[in-house]
Amino acid sequence: MLAALAEGESEIVNFLPGHDCVATAKALEALGVRISRLAPDRLLVRGGANLKPPGGPLDCGNSGTSMRLLAGLLAGQGVAAELHGDDSLGRRPMRRIIEPLARMGARIDALGKDGRPPLRIAGNSGIRGVSYELPVASAQVKSAILLAGLGARGETCVGEPVPTRDHTERMLPSFGMSIERTNGRTCLTGRQPLRAARIDVPGDFSSAAFLLLAGLIGPREIQVGAVGVNSTRTGFLRMMDAMGGTLQVAARRTSGAEPVADVMAKPGMLQGALLPASLVPSAIDEMPAVFAAAACAMGETVIEGAGELRLKESDRIAAMVAGLKKLGVDCGETPDGARILGGRVLGGEIDCKGDHRVAMAFAVLGLVAKGPVVIRDVDCVDTSFPGFADTALQLGLNLEPIE
Numbered sequence: 001m002l003a004a005l006a007e008g009e010s011e012i013v014n015f016l017p018g019h020d021c022v023a024t025a026k027a028l029e030a031l032g033v034r035i036s037r038l039a040p041d042r043l044l045v046r047g048g049a050n051l052k053p054p055g056g057p058l059d060c061g062n063s064g065t066s067m068r069l070l071a072g073l074l075a076g077q078g079v080a081a082e083l084h085g086d087d088s089l090g091r092r093p094m095r096r097i098i099e100p101l102a103r104m105g106a107r108i109d110a111l112g113k114d115g116r117p118p119l120r121i122a123g124n125s126g127i128r129g130v131s132y133e134l135p136v137a138s139a140q141v142k143s144a145i146l147l148a149g150l151g152a153r154g155e156t157c158v159g160e161p162v163p164t165r166d167h168t169e170r171m172l173p174s175f176g177m178s179i180e181r182t183n184g185r186t187c188l189t190g191r192q193p194l195r196a197a198r199i200d201v202p203g204d205f206s207s208a209a210f211l212l213l214a215g216l217i218g219p220r221e222i223q224v225g226a227v228g229v230n231s232t233r234t235g236f237l238r239m240m241d242a243m244g245g246t247l248q249v250a251a252r253r254t255s256g257a258e259p260v261a262d263v264m265a266k267p268g269m270l271q272g273a274l275l276p277a278s279l280v281p282s283a284i285d286e287m288p289a290v291f292a293a294a295a296c297a298m299g300e301t302v303i304e305g306a307g308e309l310r311l312k313e314s315d316r317i318a319a320m321v322a323g324l325k326k327l328g329v330d331c332g333e334t335p336d337g338a339r340i341l342g343g344r345v346l347g348g349e350i351d352c353k354g355d356h357r358v359a360m361a362f363a364v365l366g367l368v369a370k371g372p373v374v375i376r377d378v379d380c381v382d383t384s385f386p387g388f389a390d391t392a393l394q395l396g397l398n399l400e401p402i403e
Contacts, residue, residue, distance in 0.1 A: 001073050001147065002175045003045035004033040008196030010175075012043040016204060019383045020063035027070055030054040031079065047196060050077070057082040057118065062089055062313060062356075062383050065140055068097050071119055072144030075106035076151030076190070080123035082111075088313050088354055090117050097144045100132045104148055104156075129154035129190055136308070137281045139164035139232075142186070150177070152190035159185040164281050165232040170257040174199065202228030202260045207385045209236045209286040210360045214395050215265025216245045217296045218367040222395060223264040230258055235283030237263075239290055243297055244271040270297035272342060277305020284308060288361035291320040294340040295329045296368055303337035313380075314353035323350045323362055327369060347371020356383040363388075366397055 001024070003010035015021065017040060025035055025043070032052035036044040051074070058081055060066040067083050071094075074081050095115035098108045107122035129152045132145055142158050146168055149156025161184075169186050172179050176195040179188045208224040215222030229237075229249060237247055246266040253260055270293055280303075283290060287309055294301035309316040321333045328346035332339055347369050352359040359378045366373040381388045 001028065001069060002171060002194060003196065003199070004028050004031070004047045004051070005077075005150065006175050006194035006196045007048035010045045010047060010196040011038070011198045012045065012201065013041070013198065014201040014203070015041050015043050016201070016384075017041070018386050019061050020066060023059060023061035023063050024066045024070070027058040027060065027066065030056075030058055031081070047194075051079045053080050053123070057084045060085040060089060062086050062380070064089060064092050064313075067117060067119065068094070068140040068144045069147055071097055071108060071121060072101065072147035073150075074121050075101045075104065075108065075124070076127055076148035078123050078125035078127065078151065079121070081121050083117065083119040083121070085117055092116065093311055094119060096136070096138060096141050100130065100141070100145050101148055103132065104128055104130045104145075104152055106148065127152040127190075129156040131157045133159040134161060137162045137164050138308075139166070139168075143168040146172075146186065146188060149188055149190050150192075150194075155187055155189050157185055157187040162278065162281050163232050165230065167230070167258070170230075171199065174257055200255045202226065202255045202258045204228065204384070205230070205233045205236075206285040206357075207388075208263065209289045210364055210385075210388075211391070211395065212236075212240075212247065212263060212265040213289045213293055213361075214364045214367060214392075214397070216240060216247075216267065216270065216293065217364070218267060218396060220396070221264055221266045223262060225262045226255070226260050227263055228255075228258050229261045229263070232282050235279040235281070236286040236289060238279055239275050239283055240270075240293065242273045242275060243293060243301070244268065245293070270342075272297045272299030272301040272340075274302045275304070280305045280308075285357065288316055288320055288357040289364070291324065291338065291340065292361040292365050295324050295327070295331070295342045295345055295365065297342040299342070301340045301342060303340070304334070305336055307336035312355070313383075314355040314358060316355065316358060319351075319353045319355060319358045320361065323352070323358065326350055327365065327373065345369045347373055349374040349376070351376055352378065352380070354380045356380045356385065360385065360388060363392060363397060
């Protein structure tokens with residue numbers, strides 16, 4: 001999205017061709033951005049021209065990130081468009097971005113019930129900066145406001161109650177944007193020119209977490225190289241440390257503005273633990289892997305402060321607890337988390353609710369289950385981790401497609 005606004009040609013290296021990223025690229029192309037595929041994992045984006053109203057609705061697929069960030073981008077650029085998505089995305093709340101963007105002068109209507117998608121954005125060149133305190137920690141909302149602020153008159157500031165992933169803030173200076181970050185607030189002055197850049201994307205920690213889980217509970221150690229270890233993304237590592245997991249982080253270095261490292265997970269007995277709510281924002285997308293780890297741990301694990309999981313591609317608390325019960329795990333939901341008494345995982349059939357991370361969590365549990373684990377509707381995994389099945393086979397998971 002930033003490359004689309006930047007003057008010149010930006011090269012994106014290590015592009016992840018998952019459904020979410022592809023949906024974003026296609027939406028930008030529909031807005032008049034020229035994108036060339038140099039290789040499966042390399043894109044060339046020719047930016048700088050004004051975005052144009054698309055000829056029809058923009059399809060965000062399953063990606064809440066795409067919809068929320070595109071809404072901010074389009075509002076800031078004054079471009080009229082409708083944002084649509086699949087059935088799962090159609091159930092996700094959008095008022096959390098509509099309200100702050102409306103304060104900036106944007107006109108956005110949610111066409112679904114109770115502030116749900118589709119979203120209709122009216123053309124409006126009068127966006128102005130805003131000072132906004134996030135009521136709930138959300139990197140997507142924060143980034144939507146900052147993207148809108150790029151085209152706004154004056155200064156835009158966003159404060160957050162606890163740190164959330166900060167990839168947008170780290171990337172903006174790479175495109176020549178001057179920003180200020182102090183005491184949990186990020187501020188920028190709108191209408192600064194952006195210049196093209198080369199962006200080397202680190203390995204996705206959210207995908208790596210499921211491989212590291214396999215190393216913790218499976219028969220052999222697993223190393224994931226050159227994965228992003230931004231501190232706003234690595235709550236999973238700290239949770240596994242609290243549960244006695246052996247994880248080694250080595251060869252720390254930087255890739256652009258992002259820290260990367262090689263991470264190794266070694267098998268061992270996990271222990272149940274009270275996982276602090278303060279770690280949840282930095283592990284929000286990895287929480288299905290945390291639930292799976294808890295099912296293998298000796299003793300009780302208590303997860304708190306994770307109510308946002310109920311608003312993801314599925315209600316991930318309900319989906320994980322229901323699936324774990326199918327596998328014989330003693331567990332129960334709480335309003336914002338779960339209590340899981342681990343130590344024994346049986347076989348069973350799982351409904352992953354079309355949720356890619358739930359599907360991957362139960363696939364990895366197949367390493368330790370006493371019987372076959374059958375997971376329905378697994379095509380969704382390509383949303384974030386195309387090639388997961390092949391990678392899992394290499395790691396020793398015995399996966400078989402069924403009709």
